[in-house]
Amino acid sequence: LSPSIPQLLQYWWELLGQAPARCLYYTPNLTRGHNIADFLIALAYFTYPVLLLRYWPQLKYHPRYFNGLITLALFILACGSTHLLSVITSYTPIIRFSLAIKFFTAFISWVSVVILYHLTSQSNSSPPFSMSLSAALPSSLNPITSYAFLAVTATVVTILGVIYSNTSIFYQYRSIRNLASIRDERDLYYALRSSLLSAERSQRGFLLTNDSTYLVPYDQARTALLKFHYDPQLTPLFKSKIAEMDQTVSLVKAKQLPQALKLVHSNEGLQLTQEIETIIANRQQSLGDQIAELITARDVSATGAQISITLASITSTGLLLLILGQRSLDLRQNQEYTRAIQAAQDRFDSFMNNSPFYAFIRDNDGHLLYLNQPYQNLFAPNTTATWDSPELTTGLSPEAMIIKNHGLKVLTSGEPITFEQTMVLPSKEERVWLTSLFPLPNPDGQLNLAGTAIDITELKQLEKLQAETHEKTLRAEAAAAHSAEVINILDSITDASFAVDVHWNLLYVNREWELLYAKNRTSVLGHPFWEICPWLKETIFEATYQQVMDERQSRIFEGFSPKVKRWVEVRAFPSDNGGLVAYIHDITARMQVENQQLHFLQELEAKVAERTSELNRSNAELEQFAYIASHDLQEPLRMVTSYLQLLVERYSPSLDSDAQEFIGYAVDGAQRMKELILALLDFSRAARTINKDAVTTPAEAAARLALTLRPTLEETHTTLNWHYPPDLTIHMEREQLNQVLQNLVTNSIKYQPPDQEPLIDITCQDHSHHTEITVKDNGIGIDPKHYDKLFILFRRLQPRGKYPGTGIGLAIVKRVVEAYGGKVGITPSDSGSIFFFTVPK
Amino acid sequence: MNHPIDVLLIEDSPGEARLLKEMFTESQLPLNLTHCLDGEDGLNLLQEHEYHLLILDLNLPGVSGWDILHQLKKDPARRMMPIVVLTSSKVREDVLKAYDHHANCYIQKPTDLSQFRDVVKQIENFWFGLVTLPLLGT
Numbered sequence: 001l002s003p004s005i006p007q008l009l010q011y012w013w014e015l016l017g018q019a020p021a022r023c024l025y026y027t028p029n030l031t032r033g034h035n036i037a038d039f040l041i042a043l044a045y046f047t048y049p050v051l052l053l054r055y056w057p058q059l060k061y062h063p064r065y066f067n068g069l070i071t072l073a074l075f076i077l078a079c080g081s082t083h084l085l086s087v088i089t090s091y092t093p094i095i096r097f098s099l100a101i102k103f104f105t106a107f108i109s110w111v112s113v114v115i116l117y118h119l120t121s122q123s124n125s126s127p128p129f130s131m132s133l134s135a136a137l138p139s140s141l142n143p144i145t146s147y148a149f150l151a152v153t154a155t156v157v158t159i160l161g162v163i164y165s166n167t168s169i170f171y172q173y174r175s176i177r178n179l180a181s182i183r184d185e186r187d188l189y190y191a192l193r194s195s196l197l198s199a200e201r202s203q204r205g206f207l208l209t210n211d212s213t214y215l216v217p218y219d220q221a222r223t224a225l226l227k228f229h230y231d232p233q234l235t236p237l238f239k240s241k242i243a244e245m246d247q248t249v250s251l252v253k254a255k256q257l258p259q260a261l262k263l264v265h266s267n268e269g270l271q272l273t274q275e276i277e278t279i280i281a282n283r284q285q286s287l288g289d290q291i292a293e294l295i296t297a298r299d300v301s302a303t304g305a306q307i308s309i310t311l312a313s314i315t316s317t318g319l320l321l322l323i324l325g326q327r328s329l330d331l332r333q334n335q336e337y338t339r340a341i342q343a344a345q346d347r348f349d350s351f352m353n354n355s356p357f358y359a360f361i362r363d364n365d366g367h368l369l370y371l372n373q374p375y376q377n378l379f380a381p382n383t384t385a386t387w388d389s390p391e392l393t394t395g396l397s398p399e400a401m402i403i404k405n406h407g408l409k410v411l412t413s414g415e416p417i418t419f420e421q422t423m424v425l426p427s428k429e430e431r432v433w434l435t436s437l438f439p440l441p442n443p444d445g446q447l448n449l450a451g452t453a454i455d456i457t458e459l460k461q462l463e464k465l466q467a468e469t470h471e472k473t474l475r476a477e478a479a480a481a482h483s484a485e486v487i488n489i490l491d492s493i494t495d496a497s498f499a500v501d502v503h504w505n506l507l508y509v510n511r512e513w514e515l516l517y518a519k520n521r522t523s524v525l526g527h528p529f530w531e532i533c534p535w536l537k538e539t540i541f542e543a544t545y546q547q548v549m550d551e552r553q554s555r556i557f558e559g560f561s562p563k564v565k566r567w568v569e570v571r572a573f574p575s576d577n578g579g580l581v582a583y584i585h586d587i588t589a590r591m592q593v594e595n596q597q598l599h600f601l602q603e604l605e606a607k608v609a610e611r612t613s614e615l616n617r618s619n620a621e622l623e624q625f626a627y628i629a630s631h632d633l634q635e636p637l638r639m640v641t642s643y644l645q646l647l648v649e650r651y652s653p654s655l656d657s658d659a660q661e662f663i664g665y666a667v668d669g670a671q672r673m674k675e676l677i678l679a680l681l682d683f684s685r686a687a688r689t690i691n692k693d694a695v696t697t698p699a700e701a702a703a704r705l706a707l708t709l710r711p712t713l714e715e716t717h718t719t720l721n722w723h724y725p726p727d728l729t730i731h732m733e734r735e736q737l738n739q740v741l742q743n744l745v746t747n748s749i750k751y752q753p754p755d756q757e758p759l760i761d762i763t764c765q766d767h768s769h770h771t772e773i774t775v776k777d778n779g780i781g782i783d784p785k786h787y788d789k790l791f792i793l794f795r796r797l798q799p800r801g802k803y804p805g806t807g808i809g810l811a812i813v814k815r816v817v818e819a820y821g822g823k824v825g826i827t828p829s830d831s832g833s834i835f836f837f838t839v840p841k
Numbered sequence: 842m843n844h845p846i847d848v849l850l851i852e853d854s855p856g857e858a859r860l861l862k863e864m865f866t867e868s869q870l871p872l873n874l875t876h877c878l879d880g881e882d883g884l885n886l887l888q889e890h891e892y893h894l895l896i897l898d899l900n901l902p903g904v905s906g907w908d909i910l911h912q913l914k915k916d917p918a919r920r921m922m923p924i925v926v927l928t929s930s931k932v933r934e935d936v937l938k939a940y941d942h943h944a945n946c947y948i949q950k951p952t953d954l955s956q957f958r959d960v961v962k963q964i965e966n967f968w969f970g971l972v973t974l975p976l977l978g979t
Contacts (some may be wrong), residue, residue, distance in 0.1 A: 635929050636950045637855045645954035646863065674952055 035090060038083040038105035045080025049073035075112040078105035179294045186287040189280050192234075195224040196241070196276060203245050207252050207260055215501035218249070234279060241272045296654045364411060364446050378425070407449045410437045414447060420456070431457045459671040475505045478577055479526050495583040502549075502578030504529045516564060535563040542569070548572045548580050549673065558587065633677050641670045679808040686739065686812045690819045694733040698724035698764045709745060716749050717757040724764035726732045730771050732839050736816050741775070743809035744835050751833075767838075770822065774836040782833045787826055811839065844977055845871040846969055849892040851883035851903050851909065852876065852927075857950070861927075864961035880904025884912065886919055892922060893977045894968055895974070897944075899935065907942065914943040921944040921975045925964060 026285070052073055082105050085098040202218035205211065222245070225238050244263070251260035263269065351360055353373035361370040366387035375381075382389070387408070406417050416438035424430055435453040442448050478501055496513040500506055506524050514521055517533070524532045536542055540559045548555050554573040561568055567590070572582040644667045702722045706713070713720060730737060741762070749758045761776045782790065791814040817824040817837045827834040852858040858876045865874050875881050875892070880901045887895070895913070899906035906926070914920045923945040928935070930956075931949050939947045948964070951957050968974065 634952060635854065635857070635950075638929070638950065638957075639854075639860075641858065641952060642860050642954040642957055646860070730845075 031090060035087045038087045042080040042083040045076050048076040061725055071112045071115050075108045078108050175294050175297055182287050182290050189284050192228055193280050195221040199245060203248060237276050244269050356454055358453050361440060362449045401468060410439055411447055414439050431455050432460045458709055471503055475501055475503060479507045495585045497583045499581040500577060500579045545572060548574055598685050637670055637674055663837045683808055683812055686815050691733045695729050695731055696734040696737060698728055701737050703787045705741050708738060708742055718749055719759045721761045725766055728766050730839050731841055732820055740816050743813045744775040747809055750781050751779045753780055770838040770840045772836055772838050774834055776834045778832045784828055845873050847873045847892045848894045849886060850874060850876045850896045852898045855877055864958050868965050880909050883909055891976060893924055893974050895924045896927050897924055899926060910942045910944055
């Protein structure tokens with residue numbers, strides 16, 4: 001029963017192609033009304049683009065909107081044109097042109113839809129047309145609900161529409177088939193009737209004129225009628241009628257006219273014709289009724305299909321409009337969000353800028369990310385500064401102090417810090433701040449440093465004032481209770497005595513104290529001690545009293561009271577009430593003796609100091625000499641040497657042997673002078689840095705010496721033996737000890753008989769106040785008569801040619817050892833020499 | 842190396858200067874060695890003429906080598922010229938101070954002729970051979 005999909009499509013296509021039948025229903029007034037309305041619509045459409053021209057100045061600079069506007073204008077013009085054309089086609093059928101315009105309109109409409117979609121989705125500041133669309137939608141529309149509702153509705157309507165249109169198209173398909181066959185049948189009856197009439201008319205014509213040409217149509221009609229032979233009702237009637245007519249024709253042919261006329265006018269013949277006509281008319285009537293019924297049904301189903309298709313289109317268009325509207329709505333919501341964020345930002349700024357807090361945020365590198373107005377006003381910080389910038393590294397500004405001291409700590413530890421700090425403002429005013437620094441993670445996961453500070457100077461002052469008032473009250477009460485109790489006892493002792501409470505207010509003084517300071521008891525009690533005895537401030541008295549007060553331990557000390565010019569011995573005890581009690585005993589007589597002793601001692605020390613300073617001065621002069629030697633003496637020396645060498649180089653051939661020899665001496669002399677100057681320099685620097693706290697060990701000294709002298713020792717095959725007790729220490733700077741040993745050992749190696757391998761013993765001995773170190777060798781030895789000249793600068797015991805050296809080694813040894821407070825000397829010996837030196841402990 | 846190299850020597854000791862000149866004369870390079878005896882003359886010469894290299898003694902009478910070093914190196918127009926400090930001082934503070942004043946190198950005067958010749962050779966090899974001088978050939 002159901003048709004296949006291609007069949008359905010085919011009939012749908014046919015249905016779509018049916019010419020509009022409505023023109024028959026149009027009355028002149030209806031036509032006029034339609035045309036006037038179409039014309040008005042077209043006129044309105046044509047006005048639109050003119051109005052849009054007003055946006056021209058703004059839009060020509062925005063290509064995107066400009067294109068959109070041009071497309072919209074074209075779209076509207078095209079719509080107007082279709083309406084105008086529908087007016088024209090109702091009078092002049094230019095339907096092909098009209099179709100072309102309609103397709104163009106459809107195309108341009110979709111182009112404008114696409115462009116409008118893009119415009120509304122991209123723009124932040126919506127152009128007027130999309131804004132009006134979004135304004136038309138209720139802002140409280142829940143997007144999800146409305147989408148879901150619309151989607152369900154659209155789906156249901158579309159499904160119903162499709163079902164309905166499919167069934168109606170099916171019905172239509174059957175109806176069209178029936179209608180065609182019924183129409184054919186009706187046409188057949190028309191043909192039968194006209195054949196019957198033609199046969200009768202031809203028969204009558206032949207009867208009246210006896211003209212045989214009438215017989216041709218007669219035969220044709222007769223044959224047509226005889227063809228219709230299958231109808232059970234009509235076929236016998238047709239046969240009877242044809243028989244009757246054939247009989248009439250044969251009578252006319254036989255010239256029996258009266259019988260023929262009689263037959264034609266007989267009742268039977270007329271009756272037969274009438275019967276046939278009645279049957280045909282009835283059948284035609286019934287077929288016409290069927291056709292009308294089918295046409296009505298077709299129109300109904302076509303309308304239904306059109307309605308369902310229209311509904312589906314409307315729903316789809318609605319969905320599209322809603323999506324567009326929703327986009328505009330989203331845009332509007334975005335703008336609302338932005339406005340809300342801006343409002344929150346404004347509220348935050350207003351709150352921060354009008355609060356008494358000083359607030360800032362710095363990032364990990366120290367850049368200022370945020371600062372509120374009070375902070376800006378107070379410090380006017382350089383906003384581009386980082387931790388490494390001079391503003392934050394030199395710590396000059398008060399704010400840099402906070403940040404540098406605590407900010408970096410917060411950033412590294414991630415823990416907030418709250419602290420009070422006294423700061424000097426740029427205006428030099430001193431204020432107390434309560435500052436909180438806390439880490440603030442930023443979206444990148446790093447820590448920023450946020451800080452708030454509040455000026456609590458007034459609060460602090462108020463607190464202090466309250467505390468002071470409270471203490472004063474307590475003090476007065478305690479004084480009253482205490483004084484009465486102890487006054488009698490203390491008055492009876494011979495030492496001066498006083499007592500103070502924890503805040504240094506005098507609770508009690510005894511009679512001796514009154515006498516000592518010539519002050520009346522009543523005028524001092526309850527007053528702060530330091531106001532009564534200001535001369536004791538910054539003396540041993542204040543320091544020791546403070547100690548007793550803080551440590552709660554009694555102390556005995558002696559001091560000179562400048563006010564009364566007496567030496568006193570004071571015993572100070574902490575008292576139960578948190579204060580202290582002191583007993584002051586006059587010891588002036590004893591102190592006078594002691595003072596005399598002290599005086600002598602000081603004189604002695606002054607003399608020592610004078611000597612020391614002389615020594616220092618001479619050392620400094622030596623330093624100065626060393627400097628001169630290293631620069632000023634070297635320059636003339638260089639002149640002499642260099643020019644002599646140049647002379648030899650350039651003029652050697654023209655110089656005689658005497659001249660060359662003299663120059664040789666001069667060069668040699670200059671060379672030696674250079675060595676002497678360098679040696680002198682070494683000597684002057686040898687004892688420049690003395691560190692008597694330095695400690696080294698024999699093992700360390702041995703290792704160091706071996707390292708320094710290795711080439712010499714190896715070259716000369718020297719055997720070097722060390723002897724020292726374990727755990728021995730030498731109180732000398734390591735390098736200087738090495739210098740001393742190096743000079744002594746070098747000396748021993750140098751002064752050797754030819755072809756003998758040096759054997760050197762270094763022995764360290766521990767004595768009660770010093771360490772003694774001896775260097776014994778198997779060398780040529782030293783004549784005892786030279787002992788006194790040994791350690792003198794540049795003094796040589798051997799001619800220069802035999803043994804190399806400047807004669808400064810032992811002088812350096814002596815200088816270093818004596819700088820450390822030690823002694824150096826030589827022990828008489830039969831073979832070789834034995835040098836010794838001591839290092840005090 | 843067709844451009845003549847202009848070298849200014851500021852050295853208060855005529856003997857030292859002569860020695861240096863002698864050593865430079867031995868080289869094959871197209872050197873124009875100008876010498877002046879004190880700092881004031883040196884500054885005047887430097888105003889009038891553009892030198893490719895300055896060899897400077899520090900201990901000068903009047904305007905000292907330090908002053909010249911300081912003035913030249915703080916002047917953006919002239920600080921490109923390399924300055925070789927050639928002095929007898931080997932005091933550590935002097936060395937540090939010279940580099941602190943942006944001296945390009947610090948050379949201690951040797952005491953021996955052969956060493957002296959060596960130093961001059963090294964200066965030549967380095968400054969006129971290895972190094973591309975900023976002002977030369979422009």
